[in-house]
Amino acid sequence: MCGIAGIFHTEGMKPVDPARLERMCDAIAHRGPDGQGIWTAPGVALGHRRLAIIDLAGSPQPMAATDGSAMLVFNGEIYNFRELRRELQADGAQFHTDGDSEVILAAWQRWGVDCLPRLHGMFAFALYDLRQRTLLLARDRLGVKPLFTAQLADGSVIFGSELKALLAHPMLRRDIDPLAIEDYLAWGYVPDHRSILKGVEKLPAGHYRLLRHDAPPAAPVQWWDISFADREPGNTADLGAHLLHRLREAVTSRMMADVPLGAFLSGGVDSSSVVALMAEASTDPVKTCSIGFDVQALDETAYADKVAALFSTEHRKRVVASDDFALINRLAGMFDEPFADASALPTFRVCELAREHVTVALSGDGADEAFAGYRRQVFQHREESVRALLPQGLRTPVFGTLGRLWPKADWAPRPLRAKATFLNLARSGEEGYARSLSVTPVELRERLYGEDFLRLRGDYRAEQPFVEMMRRAPGRSGLDRAQYADLKFYLPGDILTKVDRTSMAVSLEAREPLLDHRLLEFGARLPEAMRVRGATGKWLMKDVMRRYLPEDVLFRPKMGFVTPIAAWLRGPLAGEARAVAEGGVLARTGWFRAPVLRDIAEAHIAGRADHSRLLWQVLMLDRSLALLS
Known part of the structure; x- marks a missing residue:
């Protein structure tokens, strides 16, 4: 590296x-x-x-x-x-x-x-x-x-x-x-x-x-592209055996090094699968590391501990304090461009920990894109069945009206948070999936931008190239097209950028065995029922890994690498949120309407709404612009 x-x-x-x-x-x-x-x-x-x-x-x-x-x-x-x-x-x-x-x-x-x-x-x-x-x-x-x-x-x-x-x-x-x-x-x-x-x-x-x-x-x-247009023949046993072979091949090929090598272990399906296959292929204990938060609702280290004990790894962990937001300026410097995936903070911390003991670390990134492990992909699969039953001319007025009238209830149980689903169903599959993936929807962006910026932006909308990519995707179904876009758009732009910059900031080489192209090409040919079954994504991979991992690791709800930014922006970073609207580098550009941004910040700080993702975006944009100016 x-x-x-x-x-x-x-x-x-x-x-x-x-x-x-x-x-x-x-x-x-x-x-x-x-x-x-x-x-x-x-x-x-x-x-x-x-x-x-x-x-x-x-x-x-x-x-x-x-x-x-x-x-x-x-x-x-x-x-x-x-x-x-x-x-x-x-x-x-x-x-x-x-x-x-x-x-x-x-x-x-x-x-x-x-x-x-x-x-x-x-x-x-x-x-x-x-x-x-x-x-x-x-x-x-x-x-x-x-x-x-x-x-x-x-x-x-x-x-x-x-x-x-x-x-x-x-x-x-x-x-x-x-x-x-x-x-x-x-x-x-x-x-x-x-x-x-x-x-x-x-x-x-x-x-x-x-x-x-x-x-x-x-x-x-x-010189390379991936296709979801074909389907691999075979029953569950045959396809599972083929998948396991590809997984083993991908992991063992990435264990080649003349320096100490280990793995990130979050306790989720993907990193646990990589560690399991590393342990199978190695005569020495695998070196693993994990990061947790001192907020129990955000901490996964108990699962990482369980997997580490199961495979007798040489495990190290570190708990990050819930007020570990001092990295903001350093993060902005790592990425150069504005980057608002808040999981970059714990990713950097786990890279720091790994670098104390190894020079190369294997990660579990890529399986969600390859085998349909994201919740949004499962939802897309379901929504496409509704779209197939109802023509666009009926869906747009019915679901569009329901979406506009339904309250945005982030606090409610998941079945009652139907606003996003209704708004998605009012659109084409490509437009709906773009909306599922976007952080700040177009309606909020329109409110936020100032008149000068709207003139600079013109007719362009960020969703346009994404929707066009999905429409051109070589695939048979909405799920195929969603996975294609995740692999070609989201993965390099977000996940791989995050891992590359945070690992290289501490001179650590990160390797992603689940992105082996032969494994991906096989995954793209799997029948949809081998990817999504009921409410379970990544079904065949989870089924194959039953021989290695316990049920509570394989089938617990996906958590991801989360951070307590909502609490930060109501507490120690509340002043930062206000300052961006009032006097930061971004405010001097005139691109955003200061009163709108101020109202958003105050509503979040007061607890009337959760605008943490947008405020974090704006905060990181302000920091990046300061470095580029």
Whole structure:
């Protein structure tokens, strides 16, 4: 795991100032404390910060191909590099290291861009071919590893693992994109199709770009996608056996390391499944760690303790105080762009704890997207059956009226909180699912924005690209399309961004075995009844894991990594909530209506409503804008 940065001239082969690249690499030094390197040539410069995981002494970067015809900087892990190495050796390739970086170079020389589907792992890399005078930028299938790019006024393209690497270049403009604010308010993060700064782009997951001197920068090319259009034949026993094989394969392949390795353990289905399969494959006790809160309703450590005892892991836990909100400014600095998933705080704390004992930690991220484990996916599955029975012309007036009239009752038992369901049913499946996933609905955004910002935003709505993605999704059903959108939109924008930034902030490599692409592709072919059965999502995975895990771990209600932000914003952060409306950086932009924001803050502080998610969004936006200004 590492950090990469670079500069490439598309208008000739102008000299590159190495001092600029050094500053870019220094900005992401936390991603690679074990080594650094810079390589320059006419028109190109590549920089690297290394966190040594495999071949600790033998794979410094930037790395040259054996014949010197190509240079590479690489962030990530290729889990099948040994198999590829043997195949390439049989074809005549020679190797001088024992790591995976040199395999990428040899694979490029043998197969060109067709090497990408052969790479199993997580990666973002830049490879410069001196003979062809081209630069290949590539990102892994799911977007586990990030890559930011920007074209500058002098014709150069700069890139880096984090936005802060680009911000270190003096020619990068810092103009905020108002459409990114709309996206952020809707989703709680800036999705991968946009950046907080105009002119900055994120290479999409499963895409590559080929850049050439004396040619305009080429658009990204998709090299991988997932399809939900087919169904895997077989009965429950056969499909379960196949799934277990894929799970074992995914976990064991990610246990490869030359440094101490462990796992995050929340006590939920996914992390517990990973730990169970690690324990099965390991002769030594698995090192596990968990984080809890000193608020009993938010604390899951009892379940983590139970799983740790079941598999005799070397378990460590830490309880975070309910007033652990001092990280706000540090969190804003980790993410560069505004990021409002409050679970970033406990995720960072568990990464801190893990880093005290290991350099690599396996997580359980990805199974909910792959196997329909989110409650919203189960609801979508049910709602689609209603949509199939009633035409849109009937649903819109009936359910639209019910949705408008039904009170918003966050405090009520779940069966009585029908407002969201009615509003969803009044819309198409794609529009309803976008509403389920959004943090701040469009009606509230319209109230919040000032007139100047509404003019800047124009006709664009954050839900539009999401709805279009669902409509184009290769799938048979509403559930298929919802899972596709979660994998392609929500996962890289929220979950993987959160894990990458919080883990790399403490120089920890996080690996997600449940995002193995072979496992995902199998999951996408499962019949819907193997994914959702009744009110239970992730059904086949839970059924398979019965041999390892107790029922109360497998079938307890999903909790997630929650934080007491509602209480914080009524207590120690109440002043912060008021200040954002009155005098923060955000207030000076004039983008939001201060009286509306003030009323929202006061209603929350007084306990008349729960606006914690919106207030947290606004607070984190204010902090990010302060850092970018």
